[in-house]
Amino acid sequence: MLFVFxxxxxxxxDSPDGLPLSSYRLEMLASCRSAKRRRQGIGAELLxxxxxxxxxxxxxxxxxxxxxxxxxxxxxxSDLHFSLSHSGSxxxxxxxxxxxxxxxxxxxxxxxxxxxRSFSPEEQTLIxxxxxxxxxxxxxxxxxxxxxxxxxxxxxxxxxxIQPLNPPAGVSFWHKDLESFCLSVCVLGFSAEPNxxxxxxxx
Numbered sequence: 001m002l003f004v005f006x007x008x009x010x011x012x013x014d015s016p017d018g019l020p021l022s023s024y025r026l027e028m029l030a031s032c033r034s035a036k037r038r039r040q041g042i043g044a045e046l047l048x049x050x051x052x053x054x055x056x057x058x059x060x061x062x063x064x065x066x067x068x069x070x071x072x073x074x075x076x077x078s079d080l081h082f083s084l085s086h087s088g089s090x091x092x093x094x095x096x097x098x099x100x101x102x103x104x105x106x107x108x109x110x111x112x113x114x115x116x117r118s119f120s121p122e123e124q125t126l127i128x129x130x131x132x133x134x135x136x137x138x139x140x141x142x143x144x145x146x147x148x149x150x151x152x153x154x155x156x157x158x159x160x161x162i163q164p165l166n167p168p169a170g171v172s173f174w175h176k177d178l179e180s181f182c183l184s185v186c187v188l189g190f191s192a193e194p195n196x197x198x199x200x201x202x203x
Contacts, residue, residue: 002100004185004197005051006092006178009043012202021045024065024073040086046202047093048082055080055095072152083149083185092183098190101149103142104183110137118144118159126165135182140164142184143173150186 013019014035016026025045032038045063053059064076075082083094085104094102110133115124123140130136143164150171164173164184174185174192178199185192 001055002094002096002098002185002187002190002192002194003051003054004092004094004102004176004183004194005047005200006090006104006183006198007043007047007050007200007202008089009039009047009086009091009202010089012039012043012046014039014042016042019046020049020061022063022065024063024067040091043202044084044086044091044093047091047200048084048095050200050202051082051093051095052080068152070152072149083146085149085183087181090178090181094185094194096187096190099150099152099188100192101146101151101186102183103145103149104178104181105138105142105145107135107138107180107182110134114141120160120163123163123165135177138182139175139177139184142182143175143186146173146184146186147171150188 016029025041029038029041065073066076068074079097081096081100083100083102085092085102087104087106090104092102092104094100127133127136144159144162147162167173170189172187172192176183
């Protein structure tokens, strides 16, 4: 199972007051001084709640979320895995019964220093020869980030060795372009082709 949902979060409040947010989220918000970042964090969890309700209508709130030893957030007392990402006015959520990572990035200009440092020689060649090098750069970059989130390895993963266009056995990637954004999903041990992928309105 793999569900991927995304939503515009411009109308989300930048204060958690009155919202059924997890203690995990409230702790993160307490140290966040930027109204924009608070809105993104709140929007991401509200999206997660709505996705979980699609598979469990009697969902109990607030959610019980903990951080694994590597820092990756997880749902207590559940076999489901989730991954959240936000960029600009959008948040995205992946929900799966296998380890999953999702990354959402606004399409940006290719950065030569990052290209040399974090992309394999083969990827560099493909990107430089592409008709839209900025787009391909962002697609591959979000793929790498989604893998890091799926494994929970963070910066311990050498990004040059993560190649979404040539994944190792047991690792699957899926990508979608959303207007000016790129969204990538990585699933371990299962296909990354979503059973459902849709934009929703947060309620």
